[in-house]
Amino acid sequence: MKRSKIAVFVVGVLFHINSFGQTNYGGSGNYEADDSGLVNKEIIGNKIYYTEQLKGFFDKIQQVTKSKKGKINIVHIGDSHIQADFFSGRMRVLLQDKFGNGGLGFAFPYKLAKTNGNALVRYSSNAEWSSYRNIFPVKDANVGLSGIALSTVDKNAVIELSVRDASYGFSRMKVFTPSNTKDFNVGTSSRKVFLESSAPKKISHQIKKGESLTGIANKYGTTVGEIKKANNMKSTTIHPGKKLNIPSNQKVSSAVAVGTEMFNELSGEKNDVFYTFELGEELDRIYFYSNKQAEAYDLNGVVLENDKPGILYHTIGVNGARFSDYTKYDLFFRQLKGLEADLVIVSMGTNESFDRMNAKDFQAQVNAFLAKVKRVAPNASVLLTTPPPSYFSKDNPNTVAAELSNELIINGISGKYAIWDLYYNLGGTLGLSSLRENGLLSKDLVHYTVKGYEYTGDLFYEALLEAYNQFVKQ
Known part of the structure; x- marks a missing residue:
């Protein structure tokens, strides 16, 4: 086992020495890696390992591409590197440009939970909401698909959801609540609805x-x-x-009482774990308003789709999350089933590395998480990414991330997952100074800049597309 780990580490270092210094970062927008200096592209480089595990996903791409019907569901689960949706958002754009835009996918009102999230959707509400992240001990909070419980007891609560990008207008919506009950009515309005008022502070x-x-x-x-x-x-x-x-x-916002007569209520169809609303036309705005019969109102998230074939790229991220944090909440997995994943991508390990977790315990937690994923999504392909390079503190590189990355790679065959080595594709520990100099690593030396996350997305897309192209040639 030790010999295998050393071999993987040497490959990573060789990759860094031969290619990272020759990366062309260019200007903002697209960042392309120059791999011309690689010793052997077949052995070292930007590639996905164990691509045989992606056959089901690749078959689905071919099926939808040829028939021009249906959706390809990709679910990307992770920690703070994913919650902001810069890395995963870049993947969404690139894959939808290639295989079709099936809609935005999973969305959650992070703003109401007082945290950061996807900038493509705007939320406002006239109610005060309480939230609870999966990183905290299990209690009575309904932590579901978003990894964050969101609840209010305000019987006059209204949420407005609006998309900022016209390309993500939606004609179908799935709504996830803890008991799959109709806690909210869903409707449209022909009038401007003001949920907050501004007064001089x-x-x-x-x-x-x-x-x-x-x-x-x-x-x-x-x-x-x-x-x-x-x-x-x-x-x-x-x-x-x-x-x-x-x-x-300065202005201060205050809640506004809203009468339900302002809304045109839409009827939904109950499925196993969500309600589906067929909207009849493509919308950019919709409202959730309290069902007066409920005692409390919980929302775990929604899925926004259009009527076109193509990719639905669902992003689920929680700041500070570990594999074990998702595993302890059964509601997460029950609702995960509703996304009908063709591919599950998992990007975690940074927080475990900061815990100085040993490789054996880490892999046990990975396996426990994946076992639950495969129970609810038995036909989904699984693709893991190793954690990115980071620092424990200034001038103190996070060397544990390398150990955990090696463990993920070594166990890919027995774990039956494909893996993309993000850690070494960004240069590993030896590449940290280059990441800082080129503006890819953020000031906290753990997270990445928007440019850094988009560059990571470009690399990941190139590796995934190359694996797919090789599959098609077979």
Whole structure:
């Protein structure tokens, strides 16, 4: 076993030495790796290992491409490298350009959960929502397909979902809730619905000893004259302990009560784990409003589709997540079945590496997660990516990521998954300085810039497409 690990590590280092320094980062947009310096492209390079595990997925691509009917469902599960949807979003664009745009795929209102997420969909609501991530201990929260529970008890709650990109208009929607009950009515509106109002922010300042009106004005970015006007002052004399109203251009949002008569309710069909809404036309906006009979309102996410054949690329990511965090919530897997995955991509390992987890324990957690995936998606191909290079701290590279990457590669055959070696395709530990110099690694030295994630997406797409092209030639 040790000998195999060393062999894999040497291959990775050779790849770095021969190719990483020759990568052409170019300008913004497309980043192409120059692999002309590789010693042997058949042995070392940007490739996917154990591609025989992808046969079912490749068969589905051929079927949809030839018939021009149906969807190809790709589900990409991960941690913070995936939640923002830069890496996976780049894959979505490239694969849909090649094989057709079947719709946006899975979407979740991260904004309402007070965290970052996909920028392609905008959410607003008139209610306060509570959330709970799968990284926390199991309790009564309904953590499902998104990996984040989202709930409110507001019986007047309304959510507006709107897509920012016209190419992701949707004519079909699937709605996932914990008990697969109709907690929400779904509808459209011919009128503009205001869920939040903006009012000038009220700022009060208690005067301290030694302060001047000029200093207070400078602190809040206003003028002495504006403060005098707001407080009906005739002079600039102020007294410690007194309060001043500070004029501000800032706005604060407050909830607005919305009558359900504003909405045209749509009927949905109940399936095993979701409700389907056939919308009849392509929409860019839709509303969820509380069913008054429910005691609480939970939403695990939606799937947005159009009527065209092609790729649905579902992104599911949770900041800080590990394989074991997903495994402990059964609702996640029950709802995962509803995505009807043809390919499940899994990108985790960074957080396990920061835990200094040993390779044996890590692989056991990977296997436990994959066993549950395969129970609900037995016909799906599985493709893992190794964790990307990072630092534990400044000038202290994350060497555990290399150990976990090697473990994933070694166990691909017995685990029956394909694998793409992201760690070594980005240069491994030796490539970290180049990643920083070329603006691919973010300032926290763990995550990547948008440019870095898009470059990663380009590399991954090239490897996957090359594997598919080789399959077609056989």
